[in-house]
Amino acid sequence: MNNDIKEVLYSKEDIKNIAVKIGSQLTKDYEGKNPLVICVLKGAFLFMADIVREIKTYAEIDFMDVSSYGDGTESTGEIKIIKDLDVPVEGRNILIIEDIIDTGRTLSCLVDLFQHRKVASVKICTLLDKPERRVKGVRPDYIGFRVPNEFVVGYGLDYKGFYRNLPYVGVLKPEVYENN
Ligand SMILES: O=P(O)(O)OC[C@H]1O[C@H](OP(=O)(O)OP(=O)(O)O)[C@H](O)[C@@H]1O
Ligand code: HPA
Numbered sequence: 321m322n323n324d325i326k327e328v329l330y331s332k333e334d335i336k337n338i339a340v341k342i343g344s345q346l347t348k349d350y351e352g353k354n355p356l357v358i359c360v361l362k363g364a365f366l367f368m369a370d371i372v373r374e375i376k377t378y379a380e381i382d383f384m385d386v387s388s389y390g391d392g393t394e395s396t397g398e399i400k401i402i403k404d405l406d407v408p409v410e411g412r413n414i415l416i417i418e419d420i421i422d423t424g425r426t427l428s429c430l431v432d433l434f435q436h437r438k439v440a441s442v443k444i445c446t447l448l449d450k451p452e453r454r455v456k457g458v459r460p461d462y463i464g465f466r467v468p469n470e471f472v473v474g475y476g477l478d479y480k481g482f483y484r485n486l487p488y489v490g491v492l493k494p495e496v497y498e499n500n
């Protein structure tokens with residue numbers, strides 16, 4: 321599996337350090353606000369686990385499963401809600417945790433949905449941002465790292481369901497997806 325990686329961009333330690341830094345900012349920003357922290361499955365599962373442990377104030381957590389990439393490296397443009405939240409969100413301060421914002425389609429759809437559900441506020445925290453590929457005007461409020469316009473995997477991010485368990489973020493060798 322490691323042989324399919326062209327270059328490691330962010331190590332386990334890099335990610336741990338950035339989670340501590342963002343977590344301490346979130347602790348300040350959400351003190352007394354009882355946020356509902358939402359993990360966008362599946363990609364954000366590891367970053368979510370890191371981030372919530374660094375939020376040192378009251379917070380509730382929930383999960384949504386949405387998908388737009390299917391098995392490929394290109395967004396289908398159609399966002400499917402596979403699992404919705406368990407709790408109502410009206411009047412809540414929402415913090416969305418993502419692994420990556422690429423075209424912005426997934427987040428734009430989620431932000432619209434939460435606004436429609438009359439939340440008090442909605443902010444976005446993402447491990448990775450790939451601004452070069454944006455087609456929707458989504459601006460994350462908390463960003464771990466900006467990545468170049470390449471298909472990255474690891475630390476929750478997949479290609480065809482694999483590589484999510486890599487403890488780092490790396491660039492997938494193009495021959496891996498070009499031959500598939
Ligand atoms: O900004 P976008 O172009 O919308 O891309 C970002 C989204 O795509 C990936 O999810 P995917 O739909 O592949 O599902 P997964 O999280 O289950 O892998 C990623 O986890 C983000 O949620
Ligand atoms: O670069 C990426 N890698 C994995 N999943 C993704 N979903 C959007 N962009 C990516």
Ligand SMILES: [Mg+2]
Nearest residue numbers: 360361362363
């Ligand atoms: Mg995702």
